[in-house]
Amino acid sequence: MLYESQEMRMRMELVGRQEEEQQQPPFERKSRRTRRRTTTTISIVEEDEDEEERLEIVDLSGMSMDSLPVNPTINLGVISKLDLSNNNLQIIPESLTARLLNLVELDMHSNQLKSIPNSIGCLSKLKLLNISGNLLLSLPKTIENCRSLEELKANFNMLTHLPDTIGFELINLKKLCVNSNKIAYLPYSTSHLTNLRVLDARLNCLRSLPDDLENLINLEILNVSQNFQYLTTLPYSVGFLISLHELDVSYNKITELPDSIGCLKKLQKLSVEGNGLVSPPPDVVERGIHAVKQYLCEKINGMHGKSPKKKSWFGKLARCSTFSGANIPRDDRDECGVPSNRTIDAIASPRFMGMLSPRRLLSPKTYFSK
Secondary structure, rough: OOOHHHHHHHHHHHHHHHHHHOOOOOHHHHHHHHHHHHHHHHHHHHHHHHHHHHHHHEEEEEEOOOOOOOOOOOHHHOOEEHHHOOOOOOOOOOHHHHHOOOOOEEEOOOOOOOOEEEEEEEHOOEEEOOOOOEEEEEEHHHHHHHOOOOEEEOOOOOOOOOOOOHHHHHHHOEEEOOOOOOOEEOOOHHHHHHOEEEEEEOOOOOOOOOOOOOOOOOOOOOEEOOOOOOOOOOOOHHOOOOOOOOOOOOOOOEEEOOHHHHHHOOOOEEEEOOOOOOEEEHHHOOOHHHHHHHHHHHHHHOOOOHHHHHHHHHHHHHHHHOOOOOOHHHEEEEEOOOOOOOHHEEEEEEEEHHOOOOOHHOOOOHHHEE
């Protein structure tokens, strides 16, 4: 009887629970089921995120590929780094490049590429582009749209020029390497790459460099060596590169370094061999960078090529107050004691030479009575 009474009580409780659930509003019952679906959805999203992390870096280097699929099965939009180097690729499909919208690094060095797709301009997040070791004759103008680009490597190609306005657009570029090409001139806009730290243009056919290099306030390394018979001069503005640490102009046809190089306080390495320099002379170059900088500084100050005997008597007169300019008002003299409205040449003209000659100024009074 006790067992039957307990079983009866449990049945009554179960019936009561069912009646209670039937009396609840349908919104709450639906909300419970929705809550379960939400949990399931979250778990699916987490699985997708894991898949994105696996696809973030795609390495297809060294696989002897001749071509790329136009419609790959993977989602190109989730790739942040793509390595296609060391293959036999001759072309990159336009449609493929256009879908790499989150790409940060693209490495295509050591292929057989003759051109870069115009859709490269769609890669607004691209920071590193390596296209060295190909057969490129030029770069597409659309590369200027890659405004996040910080490093561009285009060594060992057949480039004859760079896009004219590349320096106006790639404002974040820090490293530009275009060595071993056939470039004759760097575009004028190169001088507007104010964030540039490394410029490597060796082994080209450079005839000259842009004049306004002083705008490259962050440039630390400049290498324009081995342009051989083509590069004969350097712009004076190279001496205004305030952050420059290394300058390599070796193996060109430069005969005279700009005097302004003597003002480069941070310059630690200077390579000038293979040029046949006249200024500074070889004996100064052999003594190292400090001797070269000192020579050029002295040249700026006009201390080279003047005989000390010609100005020794003038210095003695100045020290003895014989010619101190004491009668000239202070407002009319500059910091060197020379009248601001007259040059030294005017003072030393034939009109004044008789008055300032040592014989007259240092002779006894009887000289004047003769």
